[in-house]
Amino acid sequence: MKLSFSAENEGRIADLLRRYPDAQACLLPALRLAQEQFGYLTHEAMELVAGRLGLPAPEVLSTATFYTMYNKKPVGRFHVQICANVSCYLKGSDLVLKAVAQELGIKPGETTEDGLFTLSTVECLAACGTAPALQVNDTFHEEMTPDKARQLIRSLKEGRQ
Amino acid sequence: MSMAQTSYLLRWKDGKAFKKLDAYRAAGGFRALRRALAMKPAEVVDEVKKASIKGRGGAGFPAGMKWSFVPKGDGPRYLVINADEGEPGTFKDRYILSEDPFRVIEGAVVAGFASGLTAGYLYIRGEFAEIAHQFEEAILQARKGGYLGNNILGTGYSFEMYVHAGAGAYICGEETALLESLEGRPGRPRLKPPFPAVKGAFAKPTVINNVETIASVPVIMEMGGEAFCKLGVEGDGGVKLYGLSGHVKRPGLYEFPMGKNLKELIFEDGGGVLDDKPLKAVIPGGCSTPVLLPDEIDIPMTFDSLKKAGSMLGTACATVIAEGTCMVEVCRRIAHFYAHESCGQCTPCREGCDWMSQILSRMERGAGTLDDVDLLLSISANIMGRTICPLGDAAGMAIPAFVRKFRAEFEEHVKSGRCPFGGAAA
Numbered sequence: 108m109k110l111s112f113s114a115e116n117e118g119r120i121a122d123l124l125r126r127y128p129d130a131q132a133c134l135l136p137a138l139r140l141a142q143e144q145f146g147y148l149t150h151e152a153m154e155l156v157a158g159r160l161g162l163p164a165p166e167v168l169s170t171a172t173f174y175t176m177y178n179k180k181p182v183g184r185f186h187v188q189i190c191a192n193v194s195c196y197l198k199g200s201d202l203v204l205k206a207v208a209q210e211l212g213i214k215p216g217e218t219t220e221d222g223l224f225t226l227s228t229v230e231c232l233a234a235c236g237t238a239p240a241l242q243v244n245d246t247f248h249e250e251m252t253p254d255k256a257r258q259l260i261r262s263l264k265e266g267r268q
Numbered sequence: 269m270s271m272a273q274t275s276y277l278l279r280w281k282d283g284k285a286f287k288k289l290d291a292y293r294a295a296g297g298f299r300a301l302r303r304a305l306a307m308k309p310a311e312v313v314d315e316v317k318k319a320s321i322k323g324r325g326g327a328g329f330p331a332g333m334k335w336s337f338v339p340k341g342d343g344p345r346y347l348v349i350n351a352d353e354g355e356p357g358t359f360k361d362r363y364i365l366s367e368d369p370f371r372v373i374e375g376a377v378v379a380g381f382a383s384g385l386t387a388g389y390l391y392i393r394g395e396f397a398e399i400a401h402q403f404e405e406a407i408l409q410a411r412k413g414g415y416l417g418n419n420i421l422g423t424g425y426s427f428e429m430y431v432h433a434g435a436g437a438y439i440c441g442e443e444t445a446l447l448e449s450l451e452g453r454p455g456r457p458r459l460k461p462p463f464p465a466v467k468g469a470f471a472k473p474t475v476i477n478n479v480e481t482i483a484s485v486p487v488i489m490e491m492g493g494e495a496f497c498k499l500g501v502e503g504d505g506g507v508k509l510y511g512l513s514g515h516v517k518r519p520g521l522y523e524f525p526m527g528k529n530l531k532e533l534i535f536e537d538g539g540g541v542l543d544d545k546p547l548k549a550v551i552p553g554g555c556s557t558p559v560l561l562p563d564e565i566d567i568p569m570t571f572d573s574l575k576k577a578g579s580m581l582g583t584a585c586a587t588v589i590a591e592g593t594c595m596v597e598v599c600r601r602i603a604h605f606y607a608h609e610s611c612g613q614c615t616p617c618r619e620g621c622d623w624m625s626q627i628l629s630r631m632e633r634g635a636g637t638l639d640d641v642d643l644l645l646s647i648s649a650n651i652m653g654r655t656i657c658p659l660g661d662a663a664g665m666a667i668p669a670f671v672r673k674f675r676a677e678f679e680e681h682v683k684s685g686r687c688p689f690g691g692a693a694a
Contacts, residue, residue: 127430127470128344128470129451129470131451131452132451133452134453135449135452136432136433138435139394139433139435162452166453169454170452170454173454173611174434174435174437175437176394176434176435176436177435191601192555192601193551193598193602194356194357194513194587196597196601197587197590197593197598198513198515229436230438230609231354231355231356231358231438232395233353233358233361233362233393234359234362235356235358235359235513235514235519236511236512236513236521237359237520238513238514238519245398246398247398
């Protein structure tokens with residue numbers, strides 16, 4: 108199926124093209140827009156970006172696969188990303204991870220069957236002073252405890268956040 | 269007597285908000301810019317040189333000198349602000365960006381004017397999407413106020429600013445990887461020379477500064493370079509943000525003149541070790557800076573003094589580790605980090621970091637050998653100096669420091685066939 112950008116995203120891409128001296132520099136933000144619109148970066152989505160920016164498809168694939176924030180497979184509506192680096196580890200991030208994994212019934216790297224949640228461990232989120240930290244999509248949740256993490260997951264399940 | 273906190277960069281910590289343009293202006297905002305625009309660009313560079321401010325991203329290169337490397341000439345030339353904050357243990361720039369965004373914009377325009385630059389990009393890590401969005405709003409407001417764009421404050425100087433978000437790669441904090449990423453490619457560091465000042469973003473002359481460095485610029489222009497310099501110590505001017513995380517009673521961000529004593533920071537300002545446990549170790553400025561033992565921390569936090577202590581100031585965000593923590597596990601997490609974040613273009617770093625990560629994983633499980641302990645030292649030594657960028661060197665310095673300083677603990681894991689702290693690699 109041939110994909111196309113929404114009118115809103117077309118406008119954003121036109122704006123991006125004015126920000127940089129060449130089209131290739133728009134690639135990171137354009138991939139992000141594609142991911143927001145299509146949920147994850149399929150081959151077709153990457154081809155759409157390549158066509159829109161006038162770049163060879165392998166160039167787009169090369170960049171898209173280098174960066175961890177571009178999802179090459181489907182992720183849940185809520186992507187729970189728990190920092191596992193040193194400062195968070197020292198403040199009990201393993202216990203937070205265990206609590207979330209139990210609550211969701213999945214392991215890191217997996218997605219719940221209903222497609223609602225994906226659980227990941229990530230490297231430092233730059234929230235060490237308020238560790239342990241996690242992100243749900245783009246939103247930070249800091250000074251977590253296993254209890255607070257469980258409550259957060261429950262409130263997301265019930266659509267309260 | 270302990271050193272008193274200052275609040276130039278952390279002025280918002282008292283609860284006062286500077287997020288809105290009006291509030292920023294009411295607090296004297298853009299006075300520094302007006303002052304700078306009334307001077308000759310070379311005079312502005314001189315002020316920053318007099319301030320003796322070393323780059324706040326961790327490498328500590330004198331900022332004024334960096335500005336003076338841009339060759340004269342016409343055509344596009346760029347400022348790139350490095351906001352790819354991701355050095356484990358570090359959490360300072362995100363607060364500057366979210367709490368005092370106009371400080372960064374003001375500093376950027378001053379830097380642009382001083383070095384003859386035409387546009388600036390804030391390269392912000394992708395995870396800070398919400399901060400990036402707020403910052404774009406601040407840019408819009410600043411443009412409306414006449415502080416950005418064409419003919420700034422009627423002086424004839426024009427400077428544009430944009431936000432560019434990364435997508436989850438620590439290596440893009442390295443300045444040439446950052447440029448690759450800005451240009452839409454994988455973040456693989458470039459060989460230097462050519463240096464970015466000559467051939468940087470889009471092959472044009474480019475100045476790359478850390479967020480904290482740029483945020484310090486209005487402070488410098490406001491009080492004068494000499495006065496700013498005097499706040500610090502000989503050769504290391506001004507005030508600095510310091511962070512505390514890990515096993516410490518009062519974690520968070522602090523501001524002091526350069527040269528704050530590390531022990532004092534932890535035990536007086538930070539309130540000491542969590543649960544009053546004995547201190548086991550301190551990582552002074554992000555996980556790339558070699559770990560220090562408790563008897564090594566009674567030192568001023570300057571670039572030179574940390575170097576003398578066999579470590580580095582780095583980002584000056586210290587991680588406190590209490591007795592009872594497994595150092596093999598801490599080291600394993602750090603090795604895993606470098607293995608995960610290596611861009612892969614240099615074999616010693618790509619293979620070496622992953623190899624060390626695997627060794628440390630089996631050691632933490634109790635499946636290591638005594639030879640593995642020395643193997644870690646040997647792999648580290650063979651990464652050092654053999655890579656394009658400093659990521660490999662960082663791993664090659666950080667990991668042997670753990671092995672040398674806690675060797676008995678590594679050997680205990682091997683001899684007893686298990687982690688003596690009851691842990692196992694997750």
